[in-house]
Amino acid sequence: MAATSNENFKLENLFSVKGKVALVTGGGSGIGLMATQALAKNGAKVYITGRTEEKLDRVAELYNQNITGRIIPIPADITKKDSIVKLAQEIEAREKYLSILINNAGVSSATQTVEHEDPGALRKALFEDPSSNMEEWDRTYRTNVVQCFFTTTAFLPLLQRGSEVETGWSSTVINISSISGIVKASQHHFAYNASKAAVIHLTKMLAHEIASSNLRIRVNNIAPGVFPSEMTAGESDDKQKSAIPKEKYEQKVPARRPGKDEDMASTVLFTATNQYLNGQTIVVDGGYVLATGTI
DSSP, X not given: OHHHHGGGGSHHHHSOOTTOEEEEETTTSHHHHHHHHHHHHTTOEEEEEOSOHHHHHHHHHHHSSSXXXXXXXXXXXXXXXXXXXXXXXXXXXXXXXOOEXXXXXXXXXXXXXXXXXXXXXXXXXXXXXXXOOHHHHHHHHIIIIIHHHHHHHHTHHHHHHHHHSSTTOOEEEEEXXXXXXXXXXXXXXXXXXXXXXXXXXXXXXXXXXXXXXXXXXXXXXXXXXXXXXXXXXXXXXXXXXXXXXXXXXXXXXXXXXOXXXXXXXXXXXXXXXXXXXXXOEEEESTTHHHHHOBO
């Protein structure tokens, strides 16, 4: 018995996503693309969605090579409830179940200057600046928080079926939050940081209520530090990849660099496959939070 039990500790058994069906929102670039590659390379069928069909098609063209899984693009706007409904219907028409849902789509928000010691100057920067408006907060929350709730709840039946088709597997929802929802600094964008803190709490509430409903669906979130993406770098290259100069973060992060694709890939595989993980925040930030301090 002891000898045969060693098989349980092989990497392909511990972190296997072979044959799993996944959906990644915002899968056309950045962290969404990293997650997509990690899953598809290791045997999962991965549907990617986003608003720009060209980007999704480009990912499928580039990264469907030399993988054991498959990447399938489906354009959708997850900031609109009717679009989420159509997306769920499309996936259900193609698949009997969903194993992994990664809510990655997100936006940054306008920045304000906070280094003012005069109350009038601080009011001007935070209240009177044209970029500081309620529409901007609405847009940020709608894309970063509200879509996580509606996308998750729309796919509950398919996710539950994913838990029923394989013994020992519970389907999983992974929300991509941010260390910006954990640190005490505003980092010059209050709306973004507040929205990511909301994602972290939403994750806990969803995990609690879904478990309380006796559904075998785990809900966790990954809080990345600085990773190359269109949000942090401002653009992508012809391979849908972004780059951040290492030296920019040598003095800001204990790891002395931004995160790499492999750092995110291993985190996604761990979070997706660990069956004892539920309602948790996985911080992968090179020690950024240690240096900055938390709430």
